[in-house]
Amino acid sequence: MIANKAEDLAKNKLKELNKGFTLLHTKAAVEIGLEIARMLKNKHTINLDALKAGIWLHDIGRYINEKKHKDIGWSVIADEFKNMTPKTKRIVKDCIKNHSVDRKPKTLEGKIARDSELLSYLNPRVFLLYRKLLIKECGERGNEIAIKRIYEAKKTHFPESKTIFKNKMKQIRRFL
Secondary structure, three states, X not given: OHHHHHHHHHHHHHOOHHHHHHHHHHHHHHHHHHHHHHHHOOOOOOOHHHHXXXXXXXXXXXXXXXXXXXXXXXXXXXXXXXXXXXXXHHHHHHHHHOOOOOOOXXXXXXXXXXXXXXXXXXXXXXXXXXHHHHHHHHOOHHHHHHHHHHHHOOOOOOHHHHHHHHHHHHHHHHHO
């Protein structure tokens, strides 16, 4: 399974970045992505293996270049994953390149990955570490940036994701 290989690679490459934040965020994104997929499974056919692989690898380019990670992520892993089917390759590439609020994924799995990326910041452990790192880097302005990031999660694609947003907001409100 491609997802297992992707998980191993992500855990190996991302564990040291940002005091473990990137890996923690990625794990939360995978959990949320699978939750969205479960909610959508009666309406859509979802390639779960490609979805999980794409979410595990969505930030893989960060260990080389933080700012350009979405654009270089695929090139970082292309050789290791050259045996993917064309369909799986298209999905994983879409998840890597289009996982942020300013991008438009083309595949169903890419849309799920984008939503899970946005919603992962509503995980209390992810949010608290993210805010702590931002405050250390930017001072009190870091708190404002972290809170703004949470509200970006409203910009999800699926109604099911909006339900997750509402539920996760209940959990995180006490930290705001």
